Amino acid sequence: MKKPTIIENTIKIPSSQEYLPDVDSFLEGILRGYGIEESLIADIAISVTEMVNNGIIHGNKSDINKEVAVSILYKNSVLEITIIDQGEGFNPNGIENPIDDRNLLREVGRGIFIVNSLMDDVRFDVQYSKGTRVILSKHL
């Protein structure tokens, strides 16, 4: 199994969910170093693993030769985490409302809704054929 690549505050993983614990360990280690409280770390880890899952499954279509990169920046009390995949891009606005009664029993489709609830700002930069960049922000 290929190993993740870590350079300073960035981790790059092949497109397999087997690497999610590596992303989580890397992320939580850095956030603890910043002195962020555990409950917030959990919210951020939930959000980042959601977006990495999206990058692996919907972006890179689980192509093991493509990578998902996660970069962490903490400046002026704002934490900014960028997740980049190498997929075809997708329309984040084309997702049904998961809390509509008709969708409550659906097994999928809650990820972006949860991230929007837990983070202060979520920006999508979709470049078709070049991948999707998602920037998650949290004021600390």
Added chain:
Amino acid sequence: MKLSSSEKNGVAILEPKGKIMGGPDATILHDKLHEFIENGIRKVVIDMGQVEWMNSTGLGILISGLTTLRNNQGELKLANVTGKIQSLLTITKLITVFEAFDSVEDAVKSFKA
């Protein structure tokens, strides 16, 4: 995530520990739930007390177990739901879908009613 299971009064009890974020750990929970169903077990309690957090993958597994059990005249109930999981269930309105109890014992007893 680690997973242990037991049985009490005909009710299967699953106890996941750690984080449920997708990948192999999530598959273990999904497969165990469906193994119960295939073996004719229709009453399942998931003890959430040792789950640190889960993302939408974990919620999807709970929904999958619940709907499969209900389609087979069974039921899935939750016990010891912690603050972080409670908050996720509230955000996603799934709190209105699952029956949750303060203890495994209460959840097991509720099947008799």
